[in-house]
Amino acid sequence: MTNSSESLEPLSVSLSPQERFEEYLQTRGLRQTNQRKFLIDAVFQEHDHFDADELIDRLPRRGEKNYVSSATVYRTLREFVDAGLLKSFQLDGRTVYELDYGYPQHDHLYCTVCRQLIEFQSRELMSIRDDVASEKGFRVSGHRMIIQGICRACGKLRRKKRKQDLV
Ligand SMILES: [Zn+2]
Numbered sequence: 001m002t003n004s005s006e007s008l009e010p011l012s013v014s015l016s017p018q019e020r021f022e023e024y025l026q027t028r029g030l031r032q033t034n035q036r037k038f039l040i041d042a043v044f045q046e047h048d049h050f051d052a053d054e055l056i057d058r059l060p061r062r063g064e065k066n067y068v069s070s071a072t073v074y075r076t077l078r079e080f081v082d083a084g085l086l087k088s089f090q091l092d093g094r095t096v097y098e099l100d101y102g103y104p105q106h107d108h109l110y111c112t113v114c115r116q117l118i119e120f121q122s123r124e125l126m127s128i129r130d131d132v133a134s135e136k137g138f139r140v141s142g143h144r145m146i147i148q149g150i151c152r153a154c155g156k157l158r159r160k161k162r163k164q165d166l167v
């Protein structure tokens with residue numbers, strides 16, 4: 001999945017992702033491992049939307065230094081979500097992950113042609129959400145909005161192609 005080139009401004013957080021994850025492991029009675037450390041660094045290199053297979057493609061291959069098995073990647077991604085480091089959501093039947101820790105709340109436009117996710121923040125949307133919730137006496141813990149359609153670049157290509165087809 002391609003990511004939009006412009007990421008949102010990161011939030012400042014008191015603990016590094018590594019420290020935050022170590023806290024989580026302690027509360028669960030789990031042990032820190034080199035593989036877990038390596039995967040945090042790999043995931044937190046940049047803000048991105050990815051599924052497990054895309055991450056595995058970027059990681060060292062079997063026999064190379066820092067190789068992590070697919071099963072460990074899948075399991076560790078779930079731990080990262082559980083620890084609040086990553087968020088996950090379903091898109092086209094796949095589980096997509098992105099950074100949550102130290103990254104602001106946002107929503108997405110999803111281009112169904114090039115599969116790009118474009119991030120945006122809207123104060124108006126948040127206030128509508130909160131108004132609707134308070135009307136219903138509902139306590140909000142979060143929301144996810146994905147607007148589907150065709151991005152500007154793909155729209156242009158389509159119009160160009162349609163013109164050519166007419167000639
Ligand atoms: Zn597109």
Ligand SMILES: [Zn+2]
Nearest residue numbers: 098106108119
């Ligand atoms: Zn995002």
